[in-house]
Each structure stands twice: as structure tokens, then as C-alpha cells.
Amino acid sequence: MGSPSPYLPGLATIMKIEEQTAMEKLFMLRPNDGKPLGHKPGQFVEVSVFGVGECPISVSSAPNKKADFEICVRRAGNVTNALHNLKAGDVIGIRGPYGTHFPVEDLRGKDLLFVAGGLGIVPLRSFINYALERRKDYGRIIVLFGARTPADRLFKAELASLARRPDLEYLETVDVGDASWKGNVGVITTLFPKFTIDPKKTYAVMVGPPVMYRFAIAAARAKGLADDHIIVSLERKMKCGLGKCGHCQMGPVYVCQEGPVFNFAAIKNLEEALS
Amino acid sequence: MNLAIIEKEGLRLFLAELLRRKNTVVGVKDQSAVSSIPGDSGFYTYAPINSPEEMTLSFDVTLIPPKKYLLPAYEQLLTFNLSPGSIKADAPKEELIVFGVHPYDIIAINQMDKVFSAVPQDNHYLERRKRTTIIGIDPVKAAPRAFWSSMGADTVAGGFDLMLTDIGQCYVTEVGSKKGASLLKMAPGAREAAPAEAKERDKVRAEARKRCDANRLNFSYLELPSLLDGKEEHVIWEEKSYLCFSCGTCNLVCPTCYCFDVRDDVSIDLKKGSRYRTWDGCLLSDFAQVAGGGNFRGHRADRYRHRFYRKGQFIYRRFGDIACVGCGRCSAQCPSDIADPVAVFNRLKEGI
Numbered sequence: 001m002g003s004p005s006p007y008l009p010g011l012a013t014i015m016k017i018e019e020q021t022a023m024e025k026l027f028m029l030r031p032n033d034g035k036p037l038g039h040k041p042g043q044f045v046e047v048s049v050f051g052v053g054e055c056p057i058s059v060s061s062a063p064n065k066k067a068d069f070e071i072c073v074r075r076a077g078n079v080t081n082a083l084h085n086l087k088a089g090d091v092i093g094i095r096g097p098y099g100t101h102f103p104v105e106d107l108r109g110k111d112l113l114f115v116a117g118g119l120g121i122v123p124l125r126s127f128i129n130y131a132l133e134r135r136k137d138y139g140r141i142i143v144l145f146g147a148r149t150p151a152d153r154l155f156k157a158e159l160a161s162l163a164r165r166p167d168l169e170y171l172e173t174v175d176v177g178d179a180s181w182k183g184n185v186g187v188i189t190t191l192f193p194k195f196t197i198d199p200k201k202t203y204a205v206m207v208g209p210p211v212m213y214r215f216a217i218a219a220a221r222a223k224g225l226a227d228d229h230i231i232v233s234l235e236r237k238m239k240c241g242l243g244k245c246g247h248c249q250m251g252p253v254y255v256c257q258e259g260p261v262f263n264f265a266a267i268k269n270l271e272e273a274l275s
Numbered sequence: 276m277n278l279a280i281i282e283k284e285g286l287r288l289f290l291a292e293l294l295r296r297k298n299t300v301v302g303v304k305d306q307s308a309v310s311s312i313p314g315d316s317g318f319y320t321y322a323p324i325n326s327p328e329e330m331t332l333s334f335d336v337t338l339i340p341p342k343k344y345l346l347p348a349y350e351q352l353l354t355f356n357l358s359p360g361s362i363k364a365d366a367p368k369e370e371l372i373v374f375g376v377h378p379y380d381i382i383a384i385n386q387m388d389k390v391f392s393a394v395p396q397d398n399h400y401l402e403r404r405k406r407t408t409i410i411g412i413d414p415v416k417a418a419p420r421a422f423w424s425s426m427g428a429d430t431v432a433g434g435f436d437l438m439l440t441d442i443g444q445c446y447v448t449e450v451g452s453k454k455g456a457s458l459l460k461m462a463p464g465a466r467e468a469a470p471a472e473a474k475e476r477d478k479v480r481a482e483a484r485k486r487c488d489a490n491r492l493n494f495s496y497l498e499l500p501s502l503l504d505g506k507e508e509h510v511i512w513e514e515k516s517y518l519c520f521s522c523g524t525c526n527l528v529c530p531t532c533y534c535f536d537v538r539d540d541v542s543i544d545l546k547k548g549s550r551y552r553t554w555d556g557c558l559l560s561d562f563a564q565v566a567g568g569g570n571f572r573g574h575r576a577d578r579y580r581h582r583f584y585r586k587g588q589f590i591y592r593r594f595g596d597i598a599c600v601g602c603g604r605c606s607a608q609c610p611s612d613i614a615d616p617v618a619v620f621n622r623l624k625e626g627i
Binding site for chain 1: 352353355356357360362363364366390391393395396397398399401507533534535536537538539541545548550552555557562563564565566567569571572577581584585588589592593
């Protein structure tokens with residue numbers, strides 16, 4: 001073949017694995033060629049466990065000068081189950097980064113309202129940390145985080161330190177509490193009455209399970225946010241990441257190419273986008 | 276010589292010469308003898324050819340389109356060691372001559388060329404395409420469910436190396452590429468076509484078109500993208516898909532369906548593995564299902580509708596092509612006969 005295969009992954013070594021919950025682990029990866037991934041917040045990579053397969057995973061760390069990056073993976077399918085069985089020092093394959101990213105430059109000077117449902121915190125963490133590293137570039141930062149139960153909460157220590165920051169407003173909730181839980185109980189939209197925003201300068205950036213969007217978007221609209229002030233990132237089966245294999249199609253849109261990050265105004269009338 | 280004449284015997288000798296020179300040639304074989312359908316008049320498949328006698332050029336349509344040679348049903352992309360360290364891409368190496376491809380199938384291949392050469396390019400496909408020679412043949416028959424004449428797919432301007440038209444005693448042969456021009460030199464007795472012979476070709480094509488017109492869209496196929504606008508909630512999707520087995524046959528036999536899955540295989544000693552792609556179909560129930568069980572097109576009617584939108588609108592919006600060429604394979608092979616684009620699109624046009 002005269003030109004390289006777009007399916008050929010680079011190799012990366014697992015440097016460290018941190019158990020987040022019973023279902024999720026955080027993997028710190030180092031590309032074997034020492035080159036930084038070059039991603040922007042919101043992009044994803046295709047992760048290979050050789051002999052098992054490949055699947056799309058969003059990058060959870062903010063871009064930086066170092067080559068190391070992080071992915072947080074829920075044990076859900078063949079590849080992710082295999083990943084959970086690996087240990088530090090094991091080598092996996094990485095292709096990418098792929099897809100659109102959060103409009104981190106366009107949102108400079110704006111107020112940011114992050115809405116993270118469950119695993120949605122994983123790609124948002126990349127943007128949140130990116131913004132915190134450039135704190136002066138952004139206005140208010142509000143982070144809403146919802147999990148099913150207290151035990152399902154990801155990045156517990158990190159989020160606790162976010163909550164202590166004076167330059168960030170952090171609100172969290174769980175769908176179902178337990179004996180130890182003193183915080184808010186209810187779906188993520190129950191956090192919305194707890195703060196006010198200036199809708200003209202605020203942008204909501206939402207990532208969560210499919211069911212979350214309808215309600216979270218309605219809540220954001222009720223706060224006066226225009227549709228083009230709502231940014232979402234959508235999950236689909238992005239098998240090839242190249243806009244060929246057809247699995248991630250949402251009507252005419254290939255989520256791996258035009259997404260996963262979309263401006264809500266651009267897709268609100270698209271059949272199949274949000275159910 | 277852009278328009279040549281090859282005599283019937285000349286074509287036989289041409290094919291024999293290609294085989295003698297150890298070219299791998301696939302052509303259409305009449306498999307009626309092995310068909311289990313009583314009274315089946317034609318059952319054609321593309322298969323490797325060892326002698327000119329094995330091949331027919333007077334078929335109506337093949338069971339599976341020639342896409343199987345450009346996007347093989349099982350295509351190895353990578354090989355690797357399970358204890359990683361070595362991983363490499365597999366490049367297609369074989370050269371292939373596909374002998375006898377109808378214009379509608381060439382149009383479908385031209386569409387795949389666009390899809391796979393769109394950035395990011397799929398070099399596996401492009402390399403295979405480069406190594407494939409296409410010798411077209413104008414149809415003289417139309418399959419009972421074919422409707423290519425109303426899909427603008429009765430003739431094709433490019434995408435072939437040679438294009439043959441059977442005008443009775445001989446084949447009018449159009450040269451479509453440099454490769455085609457040099458191939459033509461191997462055809463004994465090939466000569467420049469006379470104006471009358473070129474006219475005869477038009478006549479043969481017009482007659483074939485007429486035969487195919489028995490089954491047709493009642494409107495211009497170019498209206499399809501706008502016709503589908505706002506029809507997402509039409510009753511036809513639920514109604515027709517009620518009989519859908521989600522078997523994916525319509526995808527499998529479609530020359531413009533190219534969706535694929537990517538999977539890994541492991542050798543029996545658990546030391547080496549390979550990554551391959553294999554055909555997938557949007558009508559299969561788990562096509563849009565993600566790990567964890569969420570299915571973004573879990574409803575049968577939504578999958579059924581997706582296919583028609585893809586054919587009539589989505590690919591058009593992306594690449595400018597209507598992704599149905601009217602071959603009629605889906606209509607003929609759907610177990611419950613609900614896949615026919617003519618029936619669906621004509622009904623949407625009638626507005627009932």
C-alpha cells in the first residue's frame with residue numbers, strides 16, 4: 001500500500017491504573033513513540049486491546065505538553081472488560097484523536113455551566129481542567145455533577161477539591177442516596193433551581209446518558225439559555241472513527257466526524273439525534 | 276481508438292489470452308442448475324473464471340454485486356502479536372479483472388470510490404480499487420425487479436476500463452482508461468467502430484432501457500432527496516417494517532451498502548492475531564447498539580426507514596449521489612418483499 005493504513009494504531013503503555021468505582025477505572029497512558037496525542041477537550045481515541053478489538057473512548061485529561069494522557073473506562077463491553085483486566089506496563093493500541101472538540105477558544109470570556117451526568121464527567125473533565133489552567137480566560141464556572149448513587153461518583157477526591165475552590169461553583173447530586181449521603185438527592189435537573197445565571201454570557205456544556213439531555217436541555221432553556229448556548233457531546237457506536245463504517249450515523253450525520261461535540265441548535269431538529 | 280469493435284470470437288480469444296497470461300479473472304456464471312427455485316430462469320454469481328466457456332455476458336443481474344471484490348466480506352486490515360511490539364497493516368496485493376459489470380453496478384462502485392477516498396482516506400479500499408480492472412457490459416435483459424432505467428443508471432460515463440455492448444454480431448467496446456486501451460490491444464481483430472455501429476449501440480441501449488421501464492419510479496429519481504423531507508413520521512415505515520425480519524439481506528445484496536464491522540481474530544496458539552473488517556448492515560438489530568446495551572436504533576421501523584433515507588437522501592447530501600442504482604436485488608431477495616424501493620418511493624410520491 002502506497003499510503004498508510006488509517007486503521008493502524010500506535011502503541012501506548014499503561015503507566016498507572018486507578019480504580020474509580022466498581023465499574024470504572026482511570027488509565028494513565030504513555031504513547032510508546034513519546035509524542036503527545038495532540039487532542040483537544042472532547043475528542044476521543046479508538047482504543048485497541050489486541051486480540052479483543054477496538055472501541056471509542058473519550059480522553060479525560062486536559063491537553064498538555066506531556067505525552068501522557070488519561071482515559072476513564074467503564075467496564076461495559078468486550079474491549080472495556082479486557083482493559084479492566086490489564087495491569088500497569090501492559091501495552092494497548094491507540095488511534096486518534098478523532099472527532100470535534102468543545103469550543104474552548106470560542107467560549108473564552110464566557111460563563112461556563114458544565115452539566116455532567118455519570119460518565120459524562122469523563123470528557124468534561126478535560127475541558128474543566130483546561131479552563132482551570134486558564135482560569136482568567138473564562139468567566140464564572142459552574143459544575144453540576146450527577147451520579148446514580150454515592151458509590152458511583154467518579155473522581156471523588158478531585159471533585160471534592162473543585163468544590164473547595166473559591167473560583168468555581170460546584171453542585172452535586174445522586175439519584176438515590178445512602179446512609180452516609182448528606183447532599184442533594186434527585187436527578188441532575190433538581191440542581192438547577194440552586195443557582196442563577198446570566199443567559200447572555202453563559203454556555204451550558206452537557207455530557208451524560210441519552211436520557212439526560214431532554215431534561216437537562218429543558219432546564220437550561222428554562223434558565224433562559226438560547227439553543228446555540230447549549231453544547232452537547234453524544235455517544236454513538238463509533239467503530240472506525242473515519243466516517244466510513246456507518247455505525248455512528250445519526251440521520252445523515254456521522255457522529256465520529258461532525259461530532260461527538262455538537263451545538264444543540266445545529267442538531268435539535270435532526271431525527272435520531274436526541275430521543 | 277475510443278470506440279472499438281471486438282467480434283464475438285475475438286472476445287472469446289481475448290478472455291482466453293487474459294487467462295493464459297495468468298490474470299485472475301472473475302466473471303458471471305450461470306448457476307441456474309444449482310438453484311433450488313423451481314423454474315428459476317437465471318441465477319447468476321460472480322466467480323473466478325478458468326475458461327471463456329464458464330462465463331456469460333447475457334445475465335440480467337447477479338445475486339451479490341461485484342462490491343465483494345472491492346470491499347471483501349472478510350478483509351484483513353492488520354496483523355499483530357498478542358504481546359504487542361509488532362503490528363502491521365495488510366495491503367491488498369492481488370490484481371483482479373472483473374469481467375462483465377453492468378452500468379448500475381459500476382455507478383455503485385464509483386460511489387464507493389467517493390466514500391472511501393473522502394478524507395480520511397481508506398487506503399485498504401483504494402489500493403484494492405487501483406488493482407481492479409473493470410470490464411463493463413451493457414445489459415440486454417432486465418431482471419424482473421430491476422428499475423435502473425428510472426434511476427439514471429442505464430448507462431455510465433466512467434469508472435470502467437472497457438465497456439462492451441452486444442450489438443448482435445460483435446461488441447462495441449468503449450475505452451474508459453489507459454489500462455483499458457492497453458487491454459484492448461490483446462483482443463484479436465479489434466478495430467475502430469464505424470458510425471453505424473455506434474448508432475447500433477444506442478439502439479441496443481434504448482431497447483434494454485425500454486425493457487427495464489416495465490418496473491419504474493413514477494417520477495425523476497432526482498426528486499428523492501426532497502421527497503423524503505418531512506416523511507420521517509409517515510405510516511409506511513411502521514406498516515412495511517412490521518414484516519421485517521431484521522435479516523439484513525437488503526444490505527448484503529445492495530451494491531451501494533458498504534457499512535462494515537471491525538473485529539479481531541486470534542490464532543489458535545494465542546500468539547498472533549489479526550484485525551479484519553466484515554460486512555455489516557443497518558437493518559440488523561444490533562447495528563447501532565453500544566456496549567452496555569444502549570441501542571440508538573433499536574426500533575425496527577427506525578432501521579427500516581434509515582435505509583431508505585440513506586439511499587434517497589443521506590448519501591446525496593454527503594456525496595451528491597442517490598445511493599440506489601435500481602438493480603432490484605433487495606426487492607428480489609427480501610424474504611418478505613418489503614425492501615422494494617420502487618414500491619416505497621412511488622407510494623411516498625403518491626402521498627398516501
